[in-house]
Amino acid sequence: MLLLPSSRIRTRFSRITQCTNLTLRCTHTTHRSPSPASLLASASKHKPARMAATATPDLPILPPEDSHLTAKFGRETANYFSGSPLNRLSFLRIDHAFLAPAFKHPSASFLLLDNLAPLVETDDATQLAFVSLGDIVDKVGGNVFEKTEEELIKEFNSEDSEKIVVFFGMDEKEVLSGHGGSEEKFKYKEFEGVPYFAVDVSKWENKEQLKAKLEKERKASFFGGGPRHMGLVAGQAAMYGYARALIDWNARTPFCAQCGQRTLSVNAGTKRVCPPTDKGEEREPCATRGTVSNHSFPRTDPTVIMAIVSADGSKVLLGRQRRWPKYWYSTLAGFQEPGESIEEAVRREVWEESGVQVGRVVLHSSQPWPFPASLMIGAVGQALPGEGEKIYLGHDAELESAKWFPLDEVKEALAKGTHNMGEETPKEYVEGALRLPPQTAIANRLINSVVEGWWIASKM
Ligand SMILES: [Zn+2]
Numbered sequence: 001m002l003l004l005p006s007s008r009i010r011t012r013f014s015r016i017t018q019c020t021n022l023t024l025r026c027t028h029t030t031h032r033s034p035s036p037a038s039l040l041a042s043a044s045k046h047k048p049a050r051m052a053a054t055a056t057p058d059l060p061i062l063p064p065e066d067s068h069l070t071a072k073f074g075r076e077t078a079n080y081f082s083g084s085p086l087n088r089l090s091f092l093r094i095d096h097a098f099l100a101p102a103f104k105h106p107s108a109s110f111l112l113l114d115n116l117a118p119l120v121e122t123d124d125a126t127q128l129a130f131v132s133l134g135d136i137v138d139k140v141g142g143n144v145f146e147k148t149e150e151e152l153i154k155e156f157n158s159e160d161s162e163k164i165v166v167f168f169g170m171d172e173k174e175v176l177s178g179h180g181g182s183e184e185k186f187k188y189k190e191f192e193g194v195p196y197f198a199v200d201v202s203k204w205e206n207k208e209q210l211k212a213k214l215e216k217e218r219k220a221s222f223f224g225g226g227p228r229h230m231g232l233v234a235g236q237a238a239m240y241g242y243a244r245a246l247i248d249w250n251a252r253t254p255f256c257a258q259c260g261q262r263t264l265s266v267n268a269g270t271k272r273v274c275p276p277t278d279k280g281e282e283r284e285p286c287a288t289r290g291t292v293s294n295h296s297f298p299r300t301d302p303t304v305i306m307a308i309v310s311a312d313g314s315k316v317l318l319g320r321q322r323r324w325p326k327y328w329y330s331t332l333a334g335f336q337e338p339g340e341s342i343e344e345a346v347r348r349e350v351w352e353e354s355g356v357q358v359g360r361v362v363l364h365s366s367q368p369w370p371f372p373a374s375l376m377i378g379a380v381g382q383a384l385p386g387e388g389e390k391i392y393l394g395h396d397a398e399l400e401s402a403k404w405f406p407l408d409e410v411k412e413a414l415a416k417g418t419h420n421m422g423e424e425t426p427k428e429y430v431e432g433a434l435r436l437p438p439q440t441a442i443a444n445r446l447i448n449s450v451v452e453g454w455w456i457a458s459k460m
Helices: 011-022 068-073 096-104 133-140 149-154 207-218 236-252 342-354 407-416 442-452
Strands: 109-114 117-121 124-128 165-171 186-188 191-200 220-222 264-266 271-273 301-309 315-320 332-335 358-369 374-383 401-406
Touching (some): 096 191, 124 236, 133 207, 149 264, 207 220, 301 342, 301 442, 342 374, 358 442
Antiparallel strands (some): 165 191, 301 315, 315 401, 358 374
């Protein structure tokens, strides 16, 4: 992750960041937004919040509300990679009467990804950089949505190189500044805003020329840290995660999972179909063209991740893998398997990896994790007393160590020892002390909640 010098951190965001770091119960009135798309609003308009003093990006901030559910269960937790400011308008992805004019509207803004690395502002990699159609028209063409899906399927030629363009959604509240070239909003039926698209440039020829042009004219360059950008501001991280997951899925799924023939990207990049003909000639039959049609949608892999507290509530169970940095621990996690509930997956994974037996399990929050397509389902569980708390690593070789950590020690680590793998420890860290993942990881949020007593009583 990019580390920013403190001089570039805007002080006006420091209070907000402090709030989110602690409890995610921020109630700043400036974050109110009635739009469903902006329910998880980022910290500001046009230029969302810069990185915190710890160089850890801010988190999405929920608007204040006082529902019965919040009264009973406490405030919802919004995790990093959630909180996109856009209205996805998923029902319009098949409507080319909407997509075609949206694509060529002067306000239309495009995020480019090169081998999954996003285009960012050259002097501030916490901000995505958007371009106009004019910047890329010679490569992407005048309008990829001009023809209807029916026409594209009918004209399918498996030898054509595919242009992957994903419709992100519309920015109805002007949260983002787009490509900065048009004040005019795009209107369609009752919807009005700036349309956003993501474009995969990985296979474009003469990319160096494009890069030089973007650098000069847009002050934008592809994120140099590779395809796992974890330093974007809240909201924009969600947009990047969405674009990344869909572009990756389209690029890695060129063939039909049912019959093995080439597929075609439709629904503005969110579905792939197995056309019945290729260059006008009939292809082998395929079940996805009939009733079994669910093979052609992007996958999301559910993963359970859990903070397990001891039976008396004084300790939390953490584990570490051999390849992790010294003293660096995290919550246990594993893939959700078919035929089990989330609660059962939590109990199974914890027992398999650590030998600890878990009783009651409560869902906490979830996090999209686009590396490549996981959904982290966060839970808090309580170990059974006595023998139930006994650690045994003999079932599964995944963990090098699992331990019960007293909450005081964990609290200290949350304050002084959180960082991404591959990063240096914070200045306050004392060698030999526990290290934990940063707040961009749901593991950190789960551990933080346990330390705060989230699992004991709901809070308002
Ligand atoms: Zn097929």
